[in-house]
Amino acid sequence: MPTFEYAPAPESRAVVDIASSYGLFIGGEFVESRGGTPFKTISPATEEVLAQVSEASEQDVDRAVAAARTAFGSWSALSGTDRGKYLFRIARIMQERAREFAVLESLDNGKPIRESRDVDVPTAAAHFFYHAGWADKLSYASLGDRPRPHGVVGQVIPWNFPLLMLAWKIAPALATGNTVVLKPAETTPLTALLFAQVCQQADLPPGVVNIITGAGPTGQALIAHPDVDKVAFTGSTAVGKAIATTIAGTRKRATLELGGKAANIVFDDAPLDQAIEGIVNGIFFNQGHVCCAGSRLLVQESIAEEVETKLKTRLATLRVGDPLDKNTDIGAINSAAQLERITTLAAVGEAEGATRWSPECELPANGFWFAPTIFTGVAQTHRIAQEEIFGPVLSVLTFRTPGEAVAKANNTPYGLSAGIWTEKGSRILWMADHLKAGVVWANTFNKFDPTSPFGGYKESGYGREGGRHGLSAYVTTGDPT
Ligand code: NDP
Numbered sequence: 001m002p003t004f005e006y007a008p009a010p011e012s013r014a015v016v017d018i019a020s021s022y023g024l025f026i027g028g029e030f031v032e033s034r035g036g037t038p039f040k041t042i043s044p045a046t047e048e049v050l051a052q053v054s055e056a057s058e059q060d061v062d063r064a065v066a067a068a069r070t071a072f073g074s075w076s077a078l079s080g081t082d083r084g085k086y087l088f089r090i091a092r093i094m095q096e097r098a099r100e101f102a103v104l105e106s107l108d109n110g111k112p113i114r115e116s117r118d119v120d121v122p123t124a125a126a127h128f129f130y131h132a133g134w135a136d137k138l139s140y141a142s143l144g145d146r147p148r149p150h151g152v153v154g155q156v157i158p159w160n161f162p163l164l165m166l167a168w169k170i171a172p173a174l175a176t177g178n179t180v181v182l183k184p185a186e187t188t189p190l191t192a193l194l195f196a197q198v199c200q201q202a203d204l205p206p207g208v209v210n211i212i213t214g215a216g217p218t219g220q221a222l223i224a225h226p227d228v229d230k231v232a233f234t235g236s237t238a239v240g241k242a243i244a245t246t247i248a249g250t251r252k253r254a255t256l257e258l259g260g261k262a263a264n265i266v267f268d269d270a271p272l273d274q275a276i277e278g279i280v281n282g283i284f285f286n287q288g289h290v291c292c293a294g295s296r297l298l299v300q301e302s303i304a305e306e307v308e309t310k311l312k313t314r315l316a317t318l319r320v321g322d323p324l325d326k327n328t329d330i331g332a333i334n335s336a337a338q339l340e341r342i343t344t345l346a347a348v349g350e351a352e353g354a355t356r357w358s359p360e361c362e363l364p365a366n367g368f369w370f371a372p373t374i375f376t377g378v379a380q381t382h383r384i385a386q387e388e389i390f391g392p393v394l395s396v397l398t399f400r401t402p403g404e405a406v407a408k409a410n411n412t413p414y415g416l417s418a419g420i421w422t423e424k425g426s427r428i429l430w431m432a433d434h435l436k437a438g439v440v441w442a443n444t445f446n447k448f449d450p451t452s453p454f455g456g457y458k459e460s461g462y463g464r465e466g467g468r469h470g471l472s473a474y475v476t477t478g479d480p481t
C-alpha cells in the first residue's frame with residue numbers, strides 16, 4: 001500500500017492548441033483530403049473527442065509521394081552541412097515546444113506525462129540532434145563507397161511512441177538526403193501534425209516531409225506506391241509480414257521493426273531492489289505498450305518467492321490514472337481494441353492454469369484501463385508466454401541454470417530484446433553472447449539512445465534504427481545505375 005496519499009498534480013492543458021479539424025500535410029502546407037472519410041481522434045483516458053482528422057485517400061497518397069519526389073532533387077543536392085542546419089533547427093524547436101508536445105502526446109496516447117515529458121520528447125529531439133551531426137560526415141561513417149540517398153521513403157509508424165517513432169524514422173532519412181511521406185497510427189495522429197507545424201516553422205523546403213493521416217488502407221497504399229523507393233515500418237509482426245509480401249519482387253528496400261516477447265532474466269546474485277525496479281520499468285513503462293518490453297520474467301528458482309513478494313509490494317504502490325497527473329505511473333490503454341486484446345489474452349492465461357494477481361486499484365469509470373497484472377506458474381507453452389500481449393501484463397517463469405535461462409529466453413518466435421540481472425560480468429557477457437536478441441540490457445532495462453542501434457532477430461523484423469547502423473538503411477552505395 002502507498003505510504004501516504006499524493007495530492008493531484010495535473011499538468012495544464014492550456015499549453016496545447018488543438019484545432020477542431022486537421023488537413024493533410026503535403027508539399028509544405030495543410031491541404032484538404034480528396035475523397036477520404038474524416039475520422040476522430042479521442043483521449044483514451046476519457047473518450048473525449050480531441051479533433052477530427054483527415055483520411056488520406058489513394059489520390060492523396062499519390063499527391064504526397066509526388067511532392068516528396070519533386071522535393072528530392074534539390075534536397076538531396078544540398079550540402080550535408082545545409083541539411084544538418086535544418087535538422088538542428090527542428091531539434092531546437094522541438095525542445096522549445098517540448099511541453100506542448102508532451103501534453104499533446106499524453107492526451108492523444110494516454111501515456112503518463114512523466115514519461116512523455118522525460119522520455120519521449122527529449123529522446124525524439126536527441127534523435128534530430130544526433131542525425132544533424134551526421135549529415136555532413138556521411139562519407140566518414142563507413143557506409144561504403146559514395147553513400148547516396150534512396151529517394152522517396154514511405155514510413156508507417158505505430159501508436160505506442162508516436163513522436164519518438166516519427167523521430168526514429170524521419171531524422172536519419174533527412175540526414176542522408178531522402179524525402180519522406182509518413183503515416184502515423186490512426187489513434188495517435190496529433191503529435192505528427194504538430195511536427196508538421198514545426199517543419200513549417202523551421203522553413204524546411206516544401207515536400208521534404210509529408211504527413212498523411214489515415215488507417216491501415218492508407219498505410220497499405222503508401223507502401224505499395226510504385227514511386228516509393230524505401231519502406232520503413234514499425235508495428236505488428238502480422239502487418240510486417242503483409243508489407244514484406246507487398247514489396248517482394250520490387251526494387252524497394254525495407255526495414256521492419258516488429259513485435260517482441262523479451263525475457264528479463266534475474267539471477268540469484270542480482271541486486272534485488274534494483275532488479276525489482278528494472279522489472280517494473282521493463283513491463284509497466286508505457287502500460288506495457290512497448291515492442292521490447294520485458295514481458296517474460298525469468299527468475300532463478302532459489303529466489304522466485306522472494307522476488308514475487310517484493311514485486312507485489314512494489315506493484316501495490318503504482319498509481320494508475322489520469323495521464324496528465326505528474327504522479328501517475330500507469331496511464332490509459334491506447335484504444336478500446338487494444339484493451340480488448342489484452343483482456344482476451346489475460347483470460348486465456350487464467351484458463352490455461354496460470355495464477356493471476358493484480359494489486360487493489362480503482363480504475364477510472366470512463367476511458368480504457370487495465371490494472372497492472374502478473375501471472376505466476378506460467379509454462380513455456382502457455383499463450384501468455386509466447387504471444388505479445390502489449391499491455392501491463394507480466395508472465396513469470398523460473399529457471400535453475402544459465403543454460404536453461406538461455407534456452408527459455410530464446411524459445412520464442414521473436415528476438416528483439418532481453419535483460420540480464422547479475423553481479424557477475426563474465427555471466428553477463430556469456431549470456432549476451434547466447435541470447436538471440438537484437439538488444440541486451442545488463443542490470444538495466446528499456447534504455448534508449450540515438451547512438452545505439454535497435455532492431456531484432458527472427459520475427460522481430462530486420463534492419464537497425466539508430467547509430468551508424470541505422471544510417472546505413474537510408475543509403476545506397478556505388479555508382480548510380
Ligand atoms: P499495426 O501493425 O496494425 O499498426 C502499425 C501501423 O501500421 C499503424 O500506423 C497502422 O495503421 C498501419 N497499418 C495497419 N495495417 C497496415 C497495412 N496493411 N499496410 C500498411 N500499414 C498498415 O498494429 P496495431 O495497432 O493493430 O496493433 C496490433 C498489435 O500489434 C498490438 O496488440 C501489438 O501486439 C502489436 N504492435 C506492436 C508494435 C511494436 O512496436 N512492436 C507497435 C504496435 C502494435 P492504423 O493504426 O492507423 O490502423
